[in-house]
Amino acid sequence: MLPLGSARAASGPGGSVEAAGRRPHDPGRSCHLGSAGQSTRRPIRGQPVVDFNFTAEENAFRKEVRAFLEAELPPEKAFDHEFNEDPDLWEFAFEFTRKVGQKGWIGLTWPTEYGGLAAPPAHRLIMAEEFALHEAPLVNVIGWGLAAGALLVGGTEEQKKRFLPGIAAFDRFWAEGLTEPDSGSDLASLSTRAERDGDDWIITGQKTYTTWGHHADVMFLAARTDPDVPRHAGISVFCLDLKDPGVTLTPLYNLGGGRQNHTFIDHVRVPGDQLIGEQGKGWSYIMNAFYAGGGLGARHADMQLIFDKVVAYCNTTTRGGRLLIKDPMVRSQLAELEWMIDCMRLMTYEALSNIETRQPPQFGGALSVVVMKEHQLQFAQIITEIVGPLAQLRTESRWAPIDGGPEAWYRWSFANHAGGTSQVKRMVLATRGLGLPR
Numbered sequence: 001m002l003p004l005g006s007a008r009a010a011s012g013p014g015g016s017v018e019a020a021g022r023r024p025h026d027p028g029r030s031c032h033l034g035s036a037g038q039s040t041r042r043p044i045r046g047q048p049v050v051d052f053n054f055t056a057e058e059n060a061f062r063k064e065v066r067a068f069l070e071a072e073l074p075p076e077k078a079f080d081h082e083f084n085e086d087p088d089l090w091e092f093a094f095e096f097t098r099k100v101g102q103k104g105w106i107g108l109t110w111p112t113e114y115g116g117l118a119a120p121p122a123h124r125l126i127m128a129e130e131f132a133l134h135e136a137p138l139v140n141v142i143g144w145g146l147a148a149g150a151l152l153v154g155g156t157e158e159q160k161k162r163f164l165p166g167i168a169a170f171d172r173f174w175a176e177g178l179t180e181p182d183s184g185s186d187l188a189s190l191s192t193r194a195e196r197d198g199d200d201w202i203i204t205g206q207k208t209y210t211t212w213g214h215h216a217d218v219m220f221l222a223a224r225t226d227p228d229v230p231r232h233a234g235i236s237v238f239c240l241d242l243k244d245p246g247v248t249l250t251p252l253y254n255l256g257g258g259r260q261n262h263t264f265i266d267h268v269r270v271p272g273d274q275l276i277g278e279q280g281k282g283w284s285y286i287m288n289a290f291y292a293g294g295g296l297g298a299r300h301a302d303m304q305l306i307f308d309k310v311v312a313y314c315n316t317t318t319r320g321g322r323l324l325i326k327d328p329m330v331r332s333q334l335a336e337l338e339w340m341i342d343c344m345r346l347m348t349y350e351a352l353s354n355i356e357t358r359q360p361p362q363f364g365g366a367l368s369v370v371v372m373k374e375h376q377l378q379f380a381q382i383i384t385e386i387v388g389p390l391a392q393l394r395t396e397s398r399w400a401p402i403d404g405g406p407e408a409w410y411r412w413s414f415a416n417h418a419g420g421t422s423q424v425k426r427m428v429l430a431t432r433g434l435g436l437p438r
């Protein structure tokens with residue numbers, strides 16, 4: 001592991017809380033934490049130094065992504081599709097995602113034979129950052145993230161060729177079917193059953209919290225295929241057709257304004273070739289995607305976008321005759337927000353570095369997820385403190401500051417349960433990462 005501390009000091013991404021005069025974030029700087037050979041910097045005290053600069057080729061790709069977003073994403077169509085059910089925006093999101101697919105960017109880093117462009121992992125991070133900074137409604141993360149991830153890791157050659165090009169072109173919308181009413185954190189206790197019937201499987205059970213289920217065509221579904229083996233070894237994953245008459249979805253609205261679903265699966269027949277990967281290996285596919293891998297999301301860019309809006313607000317809003325940005329308490333709170341963003345950015349860049357240098361993620365990848373999930377809540381809380389009582393006003397109110405952002409960001413922050421809670425990630429960190437006994 002290269003010394004993050006000295007590297008941070010050497011190249012200093014993020015700047016200080018001289019936020020008042022700070023220009024909007026420009027992430028044209030980078031990573032390569034582990035690839036000392038690419039650094040142009042000289043070692044400090046014999047240690048290689050992290051180079052945060054993106055290469056010319058990476059910057060050119062960022063420019064291309066920005067140009068695409070400027071051409072294809074009118075600002076009024078930018079939205080967070082996790083918390084917004086506006087049908088017109090959703091229609092746009094489908095169209096937009098298909099265009100991203102036509103660019104080849106959904107399968108950006110996948111091998112070309114599966115519909116990808118075989119681009120380096122840094123490109124994926126650049127794309128994630130730019131899409132987040134523009135609030136681009138790229139849908140189907142369960143398809144290109146979870147299902148494609150499982151297929152790339154465990155799928156047969158035939159399955160990869162059959163499923164992946166379609167996912168890369170956004171042929172179908174995927175939902176995730178893991179959680180059940182009695183199996184959340186303890187997912188291995190799931191009781192949805194898949195029983196053999198000739199070449200097919202008959203699946204019966206109930207899933208819950210199904211995000212985007214009502215928009216989706218198929219589900220990445222975990223079911224128990226063998227009840228007589230240790231519970232982790234008896235789970236397989238399937239591609240389940242949500243349009244089958246045996247599937248019923250009922251809504252489950254969340255505080256953030258988004259919708260999850262209860263999904264009832266009543267003796268649904270699934271062809272044998274819709275089992276993903278190998279029978280009984282479902283647990284390892286799911287764990288790799290959610291619990292072990294640090295991933296290359298760009299939550300730091302989501303937060304940067306919000307932070308820039310809050311700084312702009314503080315630069316133009318007075319309280320007690322003084323600009324908020326001049327208030328020492330506000331400055332200290334802004335510093336804390338920016339520190340959180342930088343911390344998450346560095347952890348993401350470290351994950352990229354680990355991928356590039358093929359090192360396993362530090363602490364099983366759970367550390368960055370814990371930090372992200374816990375920061376998400378604190379971040380929203382601090383913003384409400386900066387803005388004061390008006391932070392409770394919804395976007396509909398003419399008095400709502402920053403278009404009602406603080407109120408919405410606060411409600412959205414509770415979605416940090418999705419994908420597993422931070423308490424459970426801490427357990428993974430302790431056992432897998434630090435090797436502590438269970």
Ligand SMILES: Cc1cc2nc3c(=O)[nH]c(=O)nc-3n(C[C@H](O)[C@H](O)[C@H](O)COP(=O)(O)OP(=O)(O)OC[C@H]3O[C@@H](n4cnc5c(N)ncnc54)[C@H](O)[C@@H]3O)c2cc1C
Pocket residue numbers: 175176177178179180183184185186208209210211212254260414415416417418419420421422423424427
């Ligand atoms: C907005 C949102 C979207 C979601 N989308 C999906 C989706 O699309 N598909 C899907 O399958 N699921 C989805 N989920 C479900 C999500 O994965 C679960 O909520 C999560 O895994 C936790 O399960 P649970 O809600 O049953 O909580 P529980 O497991 O009942 O946990 C309750 C509390 O107990 C704590 N806890 C549990 N076990 C331990 C332990 N051993 N040690 C310490 N603390 C513990 C937890 O941290 C939590 O605080 C979504 C959830 C949310 C909130």
